[in-house]
Amino acid sequence: MPETATYWTKPIAEAVDTHLRAFVDDVAAARLGVPPNLADALRYALLGGGKRVRPVLAWCACEAVGGNGTDALPAGAAVELVHAFSLVHDDLPALDDDELRRGKPTLHKHAGEPMAVLAGDQLLTLAFGALGEPAAGGRAIDATTHRRLVAELVAGTTGMIVGQTMDMGLDTPPGDDELARLEAVHRGKTGALIRAACRMGAIAGGVANDAPDPRLEAVSRYADAVGLQFQVVDDLLDATATTEQLGKAAGKDADAGKTTYPAILGIVGSRALARDLAQRATDALSDLGPEADPLRRLSRELADRSA
Amino acid sequence: MPETATYWTKPIAEAVDTHLRAFVDDVAAARLGVPPNLADALRYALLGGGKRVRPVLAWCACEAVGGNGTDALPAGAAVELVHAFSLVHDDLPALDDDELRRGKPTLHKHAGEPMAVLAGDQLLTLAFGALGEPAAGGRAIDATTHRRLVAELVAGTTGMIVGQTMDMGLDTPPGDDELARLEAVHRGKTGALIRAACRMGAIAGGVANDAPDPRLEAVSRYADAVGLQFQVVDDLLDATATTEQLGKAAGKDADAGKTTYPAILGIVGSRALARDLAQRATDALSDLGPEADPLRRLSRELADRSA
Numbered sequence: 001m002p003e004t005a006t007y008w009t010k011p012i013a014e015a016v017d018t019h020l021r022a023f024v025d026d027v028a029a030a031r032l033g034v035p036p037n038l039a040d041a042l043r044y045a046l047l048g049g050g051k052r053v054r055p056v057l058a059w060c061a062c063e064a065v066g067g068n069g070t071d072a073l074p075a076g077a078a079v080e081l082v083h084a085f086s087l088v089h090d091d092l093p094a095l096d097d098d099e100l101r102r103g104k105p106t107l108h109k110h111a112g113e114p115m116a117v118l119a120g121d122q123l124l125t126l127a128f129g130a131l132g133e134p135a136a137g138g139r140a141i142d143a144t145t146h147r148r149l150v151a152e153l154v155a156g157t158t159g160m161i162v163g164q165t166m167d168m169g170l171d172t173p174p175g176d177d178e179l180a181r182l183e184a185v186h187r188g189k190t191g192a193l194i195r196a197a198c199r200m201g202a203i204a205g206g207v208a209n210d211a212p213d214p215r216l217e218a219v220s221r222y223a224d225a226v227g228l229q230f231q232v233v234d235d236l237l238d239a240t241a242t243t244e245q246l247g248k249a250a251g252k253d254a255d256a257g258k259t260t261y262p263a264i265l266g267i268v269g270s271r272a273l274a275r276d277l278a279q280r281a282t283d284a285l286s287d288l289g290p291e292a293d294p295l296r297r298l299s300r301e302l303a304d305r306s307a
Numbered sequence: 308m309p310e311t312a313t314y315w316t317k318p319i320a321e322a323v324d325t326h327l328r329a330f331v332d333d334v335a336a337a338r339l340g341v342p343p344n345l346a347d348a349l350r351y352a353l354l355g356g357g358k359r360v361r362p363v364l365a366w367c368a369c370e371a372v373g374g375n376g377t378d379a380l381p382a383g384a385a386v387e388l389v390h391a392f393s394l395v396h397d398d399l400p401a402l403d404d405d406e407l408r409r410g411k412p413t414l415h416k417h418a419g420e421p422m423a424v425l426a427g428d429q430l431l432t433l434a435f436g437a438l439g440e441p442a443a444g445g446r447a448i449d450a451t452t453h454r455r456l457v458a459e460l461v462a463g464t465t466g467m468i469v470g471q472t473m474d475m476g477l478d479t480p481p482g483d484d485e486l487a488r489l490e491a492v493h494r495g496k497t498g499a500l501i502r503a504a505c506r507m508g509a510i511a512g513g514v515a516n517d518a519p520d521p522r523l524e525a526v527s528r529y530a531d532a533v534g535l536q537f538q539v540v541d542d543l544l545d546a547t548a549t550t551e552q553l554g555k556a557a558g559k560d561a562d563a564g565k566t567t568y569p570a571i572l573g574i575v576g577s578r579a580l581a582r583d584l585a586q587r588a589t590d591a592l593s594d595l596g597p598e599a600d601p602l603r604r605l606s607r608e609l610a611d612r613s614a
Contacts, residue, residue, distance in 0.1 A: 032465045035478035089428060094399075094420035113401035115477050117424070121396060121431060122468045128435045129461035132454065143450035147439065150457060154436035158339045161429050170422050171342035 008297075012059050012069065013052040019073045019135050020046055020080065027133055028126055041111050041119035042126070046084045049102050054079045054193060057226070057298065058201030064285070064292035065215045067205025073135035075149055075200035078127045079193060082157050085123035086193075088116050090164060127153060144209050149200050156196025163188020167258075182259050183228065190234070191227030198223035198295075214287065219295075221284035226299050229277035233305060235260040236270050278303040315604075319366050319376065320359040326380045326442050327353055327387065334440055335433055348418050348426035349433070353391045356409045361386045361500060364533070364605065365508030371592070371599035372522045374512020380442035382456055382507035385434045386500060389464050392430035393500075395423055397471065434460060451516050456507050463503025470495020474565075489566050490535065497541070498534030505530035505602075521594065526602075528591035533606050536584035540612060542567040543577050585610040 024042055028034040034042065055076025062072035091098040091106040092113065099109050108116035131149045134140050141149070166173040166185045175181035198219050207213040239262040261270040281299035285292045331349055335341040341349065362383025369379035398405040398413040399420065406416050415423035438456045441447050448456070473480040473492045480491035505526045514520040546569040568577040588606035592599045 028465070032462060033469060034465065035469060035472065037478045038469065038472045085428075089424055092401075092424060094401075094424055112477075114475050115472070117396055117399060117401055118468055118472050118475075118477070121392075121427075122465065124428060124431055125461055125464045125468065128457055129465075132458060143454045146454050146457075147450045150435055150453075151439060154432055155339060157432045158335070158341065158429065158436075161425055161432065162340060162342060162345065165342065165345045165422070165425050168421050168425075170419075170425070171344045 008294075009051075009056050012056050015070070015073060015135075016052045016055040016059075016076055016080065017047065020077050022136075023077055023126075023130055023133060027129060028122075032126075032129070034122065037111075037115070038119060038122060041107060041115050042123060044110060045088050045107050045119060045123060046081065048104055050080075052076075052080060053230070053302075054083055054197040057194060057223070057295075058197045058204070060292075060294040060298060061198040061201030061219050061223075062205035064219060064288055064295050065202045065205040065207050065213075066291060067202075068138070070135050070138040071141075071206075072201040072204045073138055074131055074133055074141060075204045076197065077133075078130040078149070078153055079156070079197040079200065081123050081127035081130055082153065082160070083193060085120045085127070086160055086164070088120040088123065092116060095164075095168065124157070127157075141204070145203060148203050148209065152196050152200045152203065156193045156200075159188045159192025159195075160190075161188075163190070163192065178259060179264055182261070182264065186228060186231040187224070190231045191224060194227035194230060195220060195223040198226075218284055218288055222281045222295060222299070225277045225281035225284060226302060229274050229281065229299065230302055232261045232270055232274045232277065233302060235262055236267065236274065237305075239267065274303045315601075316358075316363050319363050322377070322380065322442075323359045323362040323366075323383055323387065324354065327384050329443075330384055330433075330437055330440060334436060335429075339433075339436070341429065344418075344422070345426060345429060348414060348422050349430060351417060352395050352414050352426060352430060353388065355411055357387075359383070359387060360537070360609075361390055361504040364501060364530070364602075365504045365511070367599075367601040367605060368505040368508030368526050368530075369512035371526060371595055371602050372509045372512040372514050372520075373598060374509075375445070377442050377445040378448075378513075379508040379511045380445055381438055381440055381448060382511045383504065384440075385437040385456070385460055386463070386504040386507065388430050388434035388437055389460065389467070389500060392427045392434070393467055393471070395427040395430065399423060402471075402475065431464070434464075448511070452510060455510050455516065459503050459507045459510065463500045463507075466495045466499025466502075467497075468495075470497070470499065485566060486571055489568070489571065493535060493538040494531070497538045498531060501534035501537060502527060502530040505533075525591055525595055529588045529602060529606070532584045532588035532591060533609060536581050536588065536606065537609055539568045539577055539581045539584065540609060542569055543574065543581065544612075546574065581610045 024039060029039045058072040058076035058079060059069040063069050087101060088107045090096050091101060092108055098106050107119060131146060163185050165171045167189055173181040173184040175184050202216050202219045207216045265273060278299045282296050285296060331346060335349060336346045365379040365383035365386060366376040370376050394408060395414045397403050398408060399415055405413050414426060438453060470492050472478045474496055480488040482488040482491050506523060509523050509526045514523045572580060585606045589603050592603060
């Protein structure tokens with residue numbers, strides 16, 4: 001994200017980091033008995049930087065429905081734990097075989113493959129534990145809301161794994177043409193967890209538990225547009241940025257002969273699609289007031305990000 | 308388990324299989340969109356036989372506190388999904404590198420390593436989804452009970468992963484001597500999930516949500532004894548049974564130079580320990596009435612099992 005974006009989301013990302021660090025120390029290690037080396041592997045995968053896009057989305061979605069962003073920290077932490085698990089497992093030699101992540105060796109290069117498999121499993125398990133742990137200064141989560149958050153996290157994580165099986169060619173994405181199939185892959189691989197982040201933020205922010213809430217539908221439509229936008233921009237960056245700018249290997253998609261948006265639509269067409277998706281994201285929020293401005297700003301800035 | 312045990316637990320195991328099969332078809336595939344090849348991998352890992360020891364324990368613990376065993380099916384299914392995930396990942400080349408499981412090729416031999424990693428992740432994710440899905444004929448699970456079940460599953464799964472990191476030599480088990488360290492490994496690797504199964508069964512069966520319930524403590528003590536007993540018997544079988552009897556490689560522990568109960572205590576000493584643990588399990592239930600007889604019977608029969 002550009003500096004302006006970093007500037008205003010930085011306090012949120014810092015609150016997320018503080019919450020995640022306390023969760024690993026006080027819950028995972030102290031209460032659940034995660035031993036030192038495994039805990040270090042969790043910290044390495046979880047606390048090594050990253051822009052916390054998903055928890056920031058959860059925070060802003062929470063505020064968009066009138067909640068207090070702090071109440072979205074458990075949901076944001078859970079989604080970030082799932083995101084971290086997915087990076088660790090996707091980087092494994094058996095899957096994407098990546099050696100570099102956020103400018104550092106991937107966990108299996110750092111701590112070995114057995115630890116990477118187990119730490120990924122542990123991160124995923126802890127994601128469900130994080131849903132029950134309120135942040136300092138946040139509201140306790142009532143049982144009904146907790147139950148909804150669990151269901152959303154199951155759906156989001158499943159969508160993500162499904163997207164990865166399709167991206168790996170293990171299952172066939174639905175769709176009549178190359179663009180539809182590419183979209184199906186990304187709706188899973190990137191979109192499902194972004195959708196979960198936004199919906200979980202709104203649920204933590206107090207959308208109705210006992211009736212359909214149009215604000216939750218608005219946030220879901222927003223999330224679907226932003227999730228796809230995020231992937232289009234990712235493909236654009238992979239095609240145009242350097243490894244140094246990204247902190248991970250660039251040009252890898254083309255090298256691997258993978259279908260990407262630039263490969264199908266070209267650079268200019270992909271940029272136009274990213275801006276169109278940003279517009280769709282904004283349109284989805286038309287019935288929400290100024291409390292949804294941070295969500296609107298995020299989708300604009302995600303379209304312009306350079307890393 | 309001997310034939311007599313198989314006889315009386317068989318209807319429970321069949322109810323578990325029916326519930327798990329419906330869960331994969333109706334929830335994972337139909338509702339959550341798990342595509343065909345991934346769903347097949349889940350079924351291969353989950354429905355390929357097995358005695359369903361953990362769901363049977365959950366069922367009997369539910370009845371031991373006066374509940375209806377059917378109400379423990381969601382908890383039992385969740386624990387079995389975690390068990391299945393752990394077998395798939397533990398069998399991976401990076402971990403135990405096993406090629407045979409329940410007399411069949413392990414999932415990574417059958418469907419490839421990428422699918423095995425992803426299917427394991429999916430099984431673990433679905434375990435948390437299973438907690439919210441009542442069985443046909445079972446009670447709906449109230450939100451407070453659901454929340455407790457999630458917390459128990461997080462604790463049990465974490466304990467299991469921790470035990471595996473210790474067993475792999477990635478973390479150091481606590482304890483002053485070899486026997487204490489071996490016990491620490493197994494309290495995690497096998498015990499934690501058996502404890503979760505029993506506690507979750509009792510919670511689903513209606514132990515108090517708002518105050519400590521001595522019946523839950525009794526079931527927990529029972530579970531701790533049975534969990535260790537289970538591992539002692541496993542070690543004994545590995546040392547004395549054939550590969551054909553076990554449906555997985557026998558003598559593997561000794562070949563790998565692993566510490567086992569027979570290696571420390573000898574065959575006779577290990578058998579005595581197994582019987583002592585069965586007694587401890589029975590003693591833990593002394594304040595419970597005849598509704599706990601199935602739990603008592605299970606621990607007696609686990610001590611005598613031959614596969």
